[in-house]
Amino acid sequence: MDRFIDAAIGYPTAVLTALLLVVLVYWLLALVGWVDFESTGIDLELAPQTEGDAGELSTLAGYVMALGLSGVPFSIVVSLLVLVAWTLSCLAGEWLMPWVPTLLLHVVVGTGVLLLSVALAIFVTALLVRPLRGLFVTHQAMGNASLVGQTCTVMSQRVDERHGHAEVAQRGANLQIQVHAETPNTLTKGMPAYILEYDAAANRYLIRGEP
Structure with missing residues (x-):
């Protein structure tokens, strides 16, 4: 248990632990009705006000679509991404990081673990999102x-x-x-x-x- 706690609050998992706490607070607010999880996120159909915003939004939308993270509320995507990345990083922090001998190597290896955890989390989240898309299909009402x-x-x-x-x-x-x-x-x-x-x-x- 002590190794698990040390891994959760140590580098690199501490970065994701902070994000996970933010996600937990968000869902607690959603549970009591203070935020609407379906309306929170990136609106890919939104018409931006400036050309710079249009380019940034188009680029972000392209990344989201290319990574297979579209089709569900963005809050769910972020929550799954953080949870999966935290789990992978925490496991690495518990079983791999204690074997790293020096502080410099700890930072280098920890940074690699963080980046690899996020990369794998994107892939896993895309797989988890796929069966959920049907639950969030918006049917356009006939005028x-x-x-x-x-x-x-x-x-x-x-x-x-x-x-x-x-x-x-x-x-x-x-x-x-x-x-x-x-x-x-x-x-x-x-x-x-x-x-x-x-x-x-x-x-x-x-x-x-x-x-």
Whole structure:
């Protein structure tokens, strides 16, 4: 146990121990609801304000994508990276570093252990992140205006300037929408119709029967 503690607080693991404590505090704050882990991180779609920022963000995004660390909240990536690197460095500090004879060699070997632990941690984290990506897929909701131009099926007995509803066929559950139409018309239940425009104020669609 003493060797483990010495390894955790000694060089090089002490650097990662400090980072691990920061990660633990962060997740404690997330647990009580003071921070949102899904919204914390690097937004690769963010439009930067300056050309310098754009270049830096593009370079960082490229590294993240190339290393296979994308697809999950950045806070999770950092947490896994620090935890894996700390574990590897701590094991090396417990079993390898005590055999290093001098202080100079201790610093040199310790620096090598730190860099190697981080490098291996990136590889391991990329493997751990891969099965988690499906849990954080963002599905873009269909906007109301996107239905314009599609066809629908009238579900009410009639459709006039004030009344009517219809159904739009979609993958999964069909969409039920409020509609209206100019009169006179021949629209009745079960008839197909075209969606011409969307009235945002009334939250309904103007439709017209097929010719």
